[in-house]
Amino acid sequence: MHTRCRPNAKSDTRKPVRDLSTPKKVWGLPDRRLIWGNQVPIRPLTLCALSAKQTKRIDQLAEPKKVNKCYVPNRPEYHNSWGRGSIIWKLPSKAFFSYPSARIEKLSEPKRYKEEYLQKRPFSSPTWHVKDASQIPEASSRVVQLAVAKATHPEYEGPKQVETKIPPTALTTHPTTRVVTLSEPKIKIETLYFERRNNELPIRPVSNAAMSAQPSSRTQLLARAKTVNEQYLPVRPVKQPIRRSTLKYVPTTRIEELSVPNARTPLTTNGINLDAFKVKEAAKVAICSPRIVKLAEPVKR
Template sequence: MAGWQPGSYFCSYSSDRIRELAKPKKPKAWENYSSRLEWGNQETIWPLSRSTLTARPTPRIISLAKPKKNFDGNLQRRRLFLHSCGRVSEIWQHPPLTDLAFPSPLILKLAEPKKYQTAYLKQRPRSCPEWPVPTAALTCEASQRVLQLARPKSVHPHFILDRQVETQITDAVRMANAPPRTQCLAQPKIKKNSLCYDQGSPESPIRPVSRSAQQAVASPRTLELAKTKKVSSEYLPARDTEWPVTRAAKHAVATPRIEKLSQPCKRPTANLAQFDPDAFLVKESAKKAVCSSRIQQLAHPIER
């Protein structure tokens, strides 16, 4: 055939046949399989046929089933680790003498970090913490200004160090023992959480009143402060919900202007306003109107 060369692959199937073979096979045995499926074991999902159970592998399959050989002499010992699902995995374990062995010169050479090339160092941005320093920068002498800026900041002349403790405590005071009276006075005063005194008998007062307080006489200043605050002379109390209407108000007649203002504003409903094209029509006089200075002043927002 045209285009075929020795050693190349040729497929005699058509594209329709390839699409048909690419579709997954529908297992008919699984539709009739009604037994309960238990996960975690080595049982198959559907029962195997008798020919599958009695089949023998070919020499090629046996060759492919063999594990890959390990040619490293230091990893000959293996330790088997059993997973919880029943599968066995092989974990390599190195011999104990491997930690004490010295690396060869080739391993030391390969362990050295890779050096950067000069062209790469020149192309790197200055934001990188490392860049090549020219010889002129290494051998240059600092100017007086650079030496002045390199000096550390001196302490302020008015700076004062922490002062020492003025009171020196003697050893006798440190080793002294407080008497029981001092320990009693050093204890904090215990107060009750309640703001009222405990009431005993019903005849007793809420809190005890001393005899001197009962016989005390208030001074003129105390009497003056005890007076209640007077209401302002311009104070008007709240009116009642009902008050008498005067005779003139009952016989009053509303003017035509008041009657006109008292009528409610008539507006069409929202449904009719949506279909009215002139509902939001602006008059020509409103377009040519000029705001007064007062309206412009009121239009400014409140500054806060």
């Protein structure tokens, strides 16, 4: 029974794969111009949702919120300030007929400089103070020449207007057939994608004249592949085959002696001459000369 049910199990597993492999049906293509309120929803609505009747609560929530008359944007300040409220306060009519108090008049007076601050400033005017010696009643011709403002170049042209004004005659004229043909975009046939043809043919289309042309001797010479140098040796294989004669070869006694590694005696206290590092008694008591002391000092860098 298990073997008979096996092919049916395969068909059951392949069924969702076939359903997923089929392309999705396109729905909701707009046949009209999309504006605010007639867009197709992202998710498709069911028939039950389309035929359902809304309740009174949903109708009540769907109504737009009423705006108070005080906040209706019909004020001139709202239009002049691009949708924002005016910063200038609107004064009441009583403010024009009232008199300020003594405290307000005192606060409205400008701040005065202190006497110490004015004494430190020799010139109260922002202009530079000119000394009496430099005040000349009549200026020289050179000073008058330098005082003349620099004039603009006669060939100077001012900046052009950003907005080009089109005359009414150009707006009412009808273009000719030549102008219409020139205004159309150029269609380029030569692109990166070509039509499918025989697999043996090249990717790019080759003209019939180029296919039937006979190449010259120079073209045939250049079409030859570059050869390898005569002294070139190919790469040796990683695994080199060994002949049967070498496997059956018996080495001589000399080869066996050379194949033995060099035997080194272990480094122990028996092989070291300890007397070689022994310092004599006379060397311990000896006093070195000042020249040796000078040479023994490290080099200062």
